[in-house]
Amino acid sequence: MTDPETLNRIPRRPWRWLPWLVASQLLVALAWWKASWLLGLPLMVASHALFMVPVFLPNSRFYAPVLSRLSGAAPHVWLTIDDGPSDETPAVLDLLDRYQAKATFFMVGERALARPDLVAQVLARGHDLGNHSHSHPQTRFWRLGPATMGREISACQQALAQVAGAPPRWYRSVVGMTNPFVAPALKRLGLTRVGWSARGFDGVNCTPQSVLERLRPDLQAGAIVLLHEGAAHGHNLAIIEAVLQELQAKGLRAELPDAPAPIADAPSSPVRPAPTAA
Template sequence: MSVPAIAVHRVPRHPNAWWVVLLLAHWLVAWLWWSYGWQVALPLLAVTHLAMVWGTLRPDSRLFGPALTRVATDQRVLWLTIDDGPSDETPAVLDLLDAHGAKATFFLVGERARRYPEHVREILRRGHGIGNHSDSHFTRRFWALGPRTMRDEIEHAQATLTEIAGIRPVWFRAVVGMANPFVAAPLQRLGLARVAWTARGFDGAVSDPRRVLRRVERQLAPGVIVLAHEGARHGRNLETLTLLLQRFDELGYRCVVPVPQMAGGPDIAPVETRLAD
C-alpha cells in the first residue's frame, strides 16, 4: 500500500544563528541605553528575552529551527505519534493499532528502549515507525538543559535506537515539545528533523479518555499530527487510544506513517517507506 502523505524533513541549517541575532540585539540595547536612556532600551531587552522564552516553551516554535506540525495531503489521513515508550503497554498498543489497521510513529526514550529492546523491534516488525525522544526524558527540565547535556541526550538515544532497531531514526521530538536553542546543533549533526504536533488531548496527564477525545476531535483535519502517549502513571492511555481510533474510523480518517522527504528533494528514508507498506 502506498502512503499518500508526505512529511517534509527539514534539518536545521544554521543551528547557531540565534547567537548572532542575540548578540546584535544586545548590542542594539546597549547603544539605545547609551544614546537614549533605559526608558527606550529596557523594553527592547525585555522583548528579546521574552522571545527566547517563547521560542523554547512553545512546541511549534520555529525560532531556533524548523518544526513540522502537519503533513502534506488533502486526504483524510492522520499522522498518529505515540510518545514516551517503549513500556509495558507497548504490546497492547500494537495489538490495538493492528485491530484498526492503523500505523503510527513511536517516539522512543533511549533508556526505556534499552530496557525493552524486543518492543522496539516489534514496533518495526509490525510496520510502524520510530523516532528519537531523548535518552532520559527529563520532563521538568529538558527545556533548560545546557549544550553538552542536550547533545548527549539526543546522541545517546540515537545510538541506542539505531543499534537495537538496525535503522537510523530521522525524526526527533523534544520532551514536552520544548526545544531550547541547544537542540538544533545535534539535530543537524545527526540529520534529524523535529516533529511537533497539530492535535493533542494532554493524555499524558489527563486521565479522562472522553475529555482527551473531545480535545483531539476539535483539532482534526487532513494531515494533522496527533500526539498520544503510552505508559502514563494514570494507567488509562489504552482506553484513550481505543476511543481515539474508534472515532478516527467513524470519521473516515486513516492513520499512516508518512514518507519523509527533503524539502525540494527526493525521499530520504527508504526504510520508513518500507515500514509503511
C-alpha cells in the same frame, strides 16, 4: 503518502539565531546609553522574551524547522505515540492492529535499551521509531546546555540504532520544548523535528472523554496526532482506542508519513471493539 521534500526538514543553519541575539543586545545597550534605563530596561525584557518564549512553543520554527502537519488533502493522519516503550506497548500494538493503523513510536533511549523485545515488536508489526531523548529530563529539558543536549539526543539515537538495527529519522523534543542547542544535534545526526497539530494532553491527569473532546476538532486530514503510553493515570489505552474509533468514524486512515499511496481507494471494513467477557 507525503512529498519527501516536505518531510525532510533537517536544520541547515542551526546557529542562524545568534546574529539576531547579538544585534538585539547591542540595541539594548545603545538605548540604555542614549535614553537611560527607562527605555533600556523594557527593551532588555522584550529582547529576552523574544528569544525565550519560542523554547516553549512546540511548533515554533525560531530555533529549528519543525514538521507540524502533513501536506495534501488525502484522508490520512500521522499517529505519534510518545514515552515508550512501556508495559502498555503490547496492548497498544494490538489496538493498532485491530484498527489497521500504523504509528510512529517516539521512544526514550534508556527505556528502549531496557526493553529491546518491545522495540522489536513495534518494528515487526509495521510501525517505526523516533528519537525522544535518552533519559526524558522533563523538568529541565528546556534549559540543557549544548553539551548535555547533544548527549541526550545522540545517546538516544545510538540506543535506538543498536536495538533496532538502524537509526531513526524523526525527533521530538521532550514536552515539545526546543532550545537553541537542539538544532545543531539534529543537523549532525540528520534528524527531522516533528511537532503536532492535534493534542489532547493525555500525558497528564485526565479522562478519556476530556482528551477526545480536545482532540476531536483537530482530527482532520493531514493531522499529526500526539498520544502517549504508560502514563500514571492508566487511561492511555482507552484514549488511543477512542481516537482510533473517531478516525474511523471520520473516514481517516492512520498511516506512516512516508508510506506508499494505496493502490485502490476501497474503504476498509469497520472495526468493532473486541468483545468483553461476561
